Amino acid sequence: MVAIVNCPTCGKKVEWTEANKYRPFCSHRCKQIDLGAWAEEKYVIPSVEPVDDEESDGNSPS
Template identity: 75%
Template sequence: MATFVDCPTCKNKVEWKEANRWRPFCSERCKQIDLGAWAEEKYTIPAVNLPEDPDLTQ
């Protein structure tokens, strides 16, 4: 049975198999778009309860 995932960039269905060299992306284009987003720091992980910077509280 084939496994399908959504391309993280365009949301098209992609078959998850070794022959798909761009997985989980559907194409090199979608892979490059995602890489560009990382390079431009468009993806972030929200921080909760950041420790206070002692230099800023003086």
């Protein structure tokens, strides 16, 4: 059975096979669009500022 995935760029159905050299993308164009988005830093991983150990234990001197 061949897995079918959606192209991350355009949403087109794509067969996940070795014959598709652009997988998970449907084409070279969609792959380049995604690469360009990464290069322009359009994708980010949200983060939370770490809490200082001294502030979190409640025993820090004032």
